[in-house]
Amino acid sequence: MNIFHNTFFAMGTRFDVVIPGEEIAMCESVYSQIQQKTLGLEAKLSYYDPQSTVSRINREAEIKPLRIDEQAYRAISIALNYHRLTNGAFDICKAALKHGIEANAAVSTKDSALGIVLNQNNQTIYFRWPGLKIDLGGIGKGLAMESAKNILAQAGIQNALLSFGESSVLALGKHPKGDCWKVGIPNANDPHNFLHQFQLRDEALSTSGNLHRNDDGSVTEIDHIIDPETNLLVKKNKLVSVRSASPLEAEVLSTALFVVGEDGAEKIASNFKQMWYVFLG
């Protein structure tokens, strides 16, 4: 059986695409579309690239309303909608604090996201409070996975497994020898033991945590998610996995639930119909 596989660098991590049982030439073309779309999103949404739309927003949106491209506008609108639905736990303004930017009044105020003014008619963004910054790192991978899902659907590919940095997995259809894809979340310190096992079919799984397991087996702790309540990096060593039909939703909610922890999770989850989560470790 043909198995297509390839990997590319994007958004500071790697994107693996596995497509079994399809013509390789078609897979190559689909892979290339996924790569282009993902890198295109990165070029617009990157906090680090000075040429990106986000960098331009962070420099100029506090001066006057700034007209921006459709992709960035859509990403910010979606992010603000999730901000509301997660009761503030998912916050693209607070996320910028992880870059060590000065915790000025605008960013550290309780609901800094209210300082963002979008105008749909003109497709503009304006920061009501000077000093505000945004970071879309928490939604970029989800948006890329969502486009990848659409690209695969348009090509008529029913079975595929996509992994974006291993924290986000999209399992379409089934494994050639099964009726789903079987995925286990490894214990970072004991990879032969699974903390939890999933049987996924046409579903996404996103996991948030701060223990990075390197390919050589070593484990590094990298705290990278800001708690909007405290304006500090979340330091608890735990994992939360969210499964959902929508890769975007899974991505955003795993970050939000990681922030609020087990106690606050149910309140957020009640705003969403088709998701399931589990805290691990």
Next chain:
Amino acid sequence: MNHIINRRKFIGNVSALGLATTLPWMSPFSMASNLKSPSNLVKVGFIGVGSRGRTLLLHMQQTEGVEIAAVCDNYEPNYQRAIKLTNSKAKAYYDYRELLENKELDAVVIATPLHEHAHITIDSLNAGLHVFCEKAMAMTVEDCMAMVEASKSNGKILQIGHQRMFDPMYHKAMEMLDAKQLGSINQIRAFWHRNNDWRRPVPTPELERKINWRLYREYSLGLMTELASHHIQVANWVYGEAPIAVSGFGSINHWKDGREVYDNVNLVYKYPNGKHFVYDSMISNKHYGLEVQVMGHKGTLEMETGNYFSENPPPAPGIMQLLNDIEKDMFEIIPIGGASWVPETANGKGGEKYYEKKKGASDGTDYQLHAFAHFIRENKTDDKYLREGYNSSMATVMGDIAMRENRLVEIPEEYRM
């Protein structure tokens, strides 16, 4: 005492670098023989003790089992300096022909201006001496060939000074290339840029051509023989063969001070199977410095700085397991999930330092002299060292012809060693 420390340090370095496996004669066993016993002592004469000659002499003084028994230079300041550097222990000569009469000697190191390499090398080999000659070999292919022939007919070693062949950083890269880590390599680019007039101070005007010999066609082919020959050697080494054609352009654009050699050169060498080596050198801009970029379909090496860039990231281990499972018709749980994978390097594009060169670490110059002494003691060498030296010098000369005659130069089979 000093010697003991140096030797320990040397052995430590060599085994730590893994050089002992790629250069077997560097194993501690070859070091263990009593290098100070008279029968093992290699007596060397230095012909040409200018800038490069002095560097080689200082390195040779640190090489165990070698005595610098003679020095020669026909330029008074260099002559006097050589005597001082050797604490008057080496016999000093103005004329190399007199040095060759010295029956004590086993070998000579030749670091004269380029136009003197060929006849001094041949005379030395004919005098029964082993020769270490600085690159490039000579100014014509015929001279390069005659040097090789003299080595063969006299049964004496001729080694050309290409220190990259002995540089641990280059050896690490060659290991990666041997393991096919870069996949198919179809292009190598190298450049050597400086921003200075490439002149040396001249005490009195009549010494201009003697001191600044690199600037005049009677004595040198300029950037090609003095710089490019190193990177051409590396390209030949990586491809494992010599080029079959070359074309290029050379100009004097910036330093119009009466010099006769180009200050700006661009060349393309073609190798068998259509592989290319693109080279350029200039001395009116130093922004890009020097580099050798080996470009394979799986990755890129920057050989002067020890960087490797993967074209693609390594697949996630869980994905690798999945692919194996599917091939074997197995349906197992794959381990995947956790915080996002991050590349081990900060740039996020797979760049990694495969070799960290410490400040003051060897660039191979000391190792190549150590090797030369060892080969003399064993009275044998590996043909590959002279082949690399010859093919590099030959290609250097052919590149100059292409630029000077403004044409594509095919390199005949009999020119390729």
